[in-house]
Amino acid sequence: MNLSKFEDKLPIIKNLKPKEKLDGVPYYKIRMQQFKQKLHRDLPETTVWGFEGKYPGPIIEVRRNEWIKVKWINDLPEKHLLPVDTTIHGAEPNKPRVRTVIHLHGGVVRPESDGYPDAWFTKGYKIVGPYFTRKIYDYPNRQRGTTLWYHAHAIGITRLNVYAGLAGPYIIRDPLEKYLNLPEGQYEMPLLIQDRSFNDDGSLYYPTGPQPPVPNVCPSIVPDFFGDTILVNGKVWPYLEVEPRKYRFRIINGSNSRFYRIRLSSGQPFYQIGNDGGLLETPIIAKQILLAPAERADVIIDFSNFRGHNIIITNDAPSPYPRGNPVDSTNEGQIMQFRVSLLLSQYDFSTIPYRLSSIMPLFEKDARLTRNLTLVRETDKYGRAFLLLDGKRWDDPITIKPLLGSIEVWSLINLANSTHPIHIHLVNFQILDRQPFDVEHYKKTKKILTTGTAVLPELNERGWKDTVRANPGEITRIIMKFTPYVGLYPWHCHILEHEDHEMMRPFEIVNQTF
Numbered sequence: 001m002n003l004s005k006f007e008d009k010l011p012i013i014k015n016l017k018p019k020e021k022l023d024g025v026p027y028y029k030i031r032m033q034q035f036k037q038k039l040h041r042d043l044p045e046t047t048v049w050g051f052e053g054k055y056p057g058p059i060i061e062v063r064r065n066e067w068i069k070v071k072w073i074n075d076l077p078e079k080h081l082l083p084v085d086t087t088i089h090g091a092e093p094n095k096p097r098v099r100t101v102i103h104l105h106g107g108v109v110r111p112e113s114d115g116y117p118d119a120w121f122t123k124g125y126k127i128v129g130p131y132f133t134r135k136i137y138d139y140p141n142r143q144r145g146t147t148l149w150y151h152a153h154a155i156g157i158t159r160l161n162v163y164a165g166l167a168g169p170y171i172i173r174d175p176l177e178k179y180l181n182l183p184e185g186q187y188e189m190p191l192l193i194q195d196r197s198f199n200d201d202g203s204l205y206y207p208t209g210p211q212p213p214v215p216n217v218c219p220s221i222v223p224d225f226f227g228d229t230i231l232v233n234g235k236v237w238p239y240l241e242v243e244p245r246k247y248r249f250r251i252i253n254g255s256n257s258r259f260y261r262i263r264l265s266s267g268q269p270f271y272q273i274g275n276d277g278g279l280l281e282t283p284i285i286a287k288q289i290l291l292a293p294a295e296r297a298d299v300i301i302d303f304s305n306f307r308g309h310n311i312i313i314t315n316d317a318p319s320p321y322p323r324g325n326p327v328d329s330t331n332e333g334q335i336m337q338f339r340v341s342l343l344l345s346q347y348d349f350s351t352i353p354y355r356l357s358s359i360m361p362l363f364e365k366d367a368r369l370t371r372n373l374t375l376v377r378e379t380d381k382y383g384r385a386f387l388l389l390d391g392k393r394w395d396d397p398i399t400i401k402p403l404l405g406s407i408e409v410w411s412l413i414n415l416a417n418s419t420h421p422i423h424i425h426l427v428n429f430q431i432l433d434r435q436p437f438d439v440e441h442y443k444k445t446k447k448i449l450t451t452g453t454a455v456l457p458e459l460n461e462r463g464w465k466d467t468v469r470a471n472p473g474e475i476t477r478i479i480m481k482f483t484p485y486v487g488l489y490p491w492h493c494h495i496l497e498h499e500d501h502e503m504m505r506p507f508e509i510v511n512q513t514f
């Protein structure tokens with residue numbers, strides 16, 4: 001489908017207001033539903049899934065330390081909008097097709113409120129997954145202020161549920177941030193970037209299988225999926241009219257598989273002030289920013305010298321990243337347009353302060369242990385390529401049991417040929433370094449032979465992260481402290497087609513080791 005660009009206004013996602021209280025705290029009831037929405041001027045209405053009648057879902061905004069409760073209500077139809085592959089773990093033919101559970105990505109929450117993949121439920125909780133324990137989730141928000149996002153996480157159909165539309169922004173605002181005098185109010189907003197493809201009738205297109213097809217499996221999962229159309233906040237290639245002043249954008253890559261390497265067509269830089277885990281120590285002046293699925297960038301763009309200009313956010317990340325097809329610069333190579341067409345309505349008093357926050361480093365010498373964890377490509381029993389973490393499947397016995405309060409280093413050894421964004425639930429981590437190694441030698445001997453020096457993380461990665469890009473042929477080392485809760489959590493590749501096809505493992509934080 002070839003849709004013309006910059007025809008529709010960027011939707012400004014609204015904050016959801018809680019209507020009730022429960023146990024003295026704000027209580028949200030949030031309904032997941034199927035409905036039709038106009039995604040582009042020239043496209044017939046598209047049937048999507050969303051929250052409270054909206055795709056993407058509304059913003060949930062809280063203050064740091066403000067406890068809230070959320071009841072995620074499954075009000076979806078019985079029939080799935082997209083092709084369900086019943087050969088995938090958790091999606092077997094005896095399972096209901098439409099199951100959901102919602103995970104707050106980057107949230108520090110107890111396991112029962114984390115949206116465990118096997119804690120799914122159907123409409124009216126008629127059928128629930130084996131790990132389902134509660135209907136109402138607790139979000140204490142006792143963590144750094146940052147941009148999180150909530151999205152569907154049911155085992156075996158996460159790629160489909162998120163693609164159908166089940167995602168939305170979640171902002172934890174640190175009251176102290178206001179002393180930084182960053183752009184705020186109408187000059188601050190999230191930008192949720194997602195790629196989609198459409199059929200002529202306006203319906204969402206998602207493949208029923210790879211090309212060439214897999215014998216005896218239809219529908220079949222695909223190794224990855226890249227839509228040919230880019231949406232921001234639920235509109236295809238939108239535009240935003242801005243004043244000649246500073247704006248703050250909380251950019252979220254909410255795509256299934258696509259990476260974006262963004263730039264501004266005006267040649268001006270982004271001032272990156274934050275990433276997954278909140279504010280950096282100092283702003284980074286960046287000509288380009290790379291975002292893997294689930295990564296976030298908090299940026300300030302200064303339009304003050306660009307009165308009358310149209311500025312496009314472009315993208316040149318190959319898919320798969322980094323060795324895949326170059327992008328078509330006339331399509332996926334463009335994301336949205338800013339039109340610096342409004343008059344300055346008031347003097348811009350906002351600033352980009354030199355000092356934003358302090359990041360306490362975690363030290364390797366304090367680590368209780370280092371785990372070597374491979375990312376490796378295998379073939380499943382239908383002959384399909386898929387990827388495993390540590391050579392194990394989702395249902396294999398739990399092998400990672402960090403001690404509560406302990407620090408560990410995880411060395412992610414990527415033996416595959418593309419970059420995998422690895423997300424760990426509950427904890428925020430720091431990236432120590434990345435080092436190239438001899439992949440073939442490792443495959444033969446299981447021994448690491450490094451072939452270059454260890455490189456420190458990028459400037460905009462030197463803060464708290466919950467998703468890290470593990471590049472092919474590199475060992476990516478991260479360090480984290482397993483706190484404040486015990487229990488079961490997943491870690492996985494955030495390319496949703498990989499997560500759904502075994503590239504996800506549980507880990508269990510324990511009080512003592514035996």
Ligand code: C2O
Pocket residue numbers: 103105151153294423425490492494
């Ligand atoms: Cu954003 Cu386990 O996911």
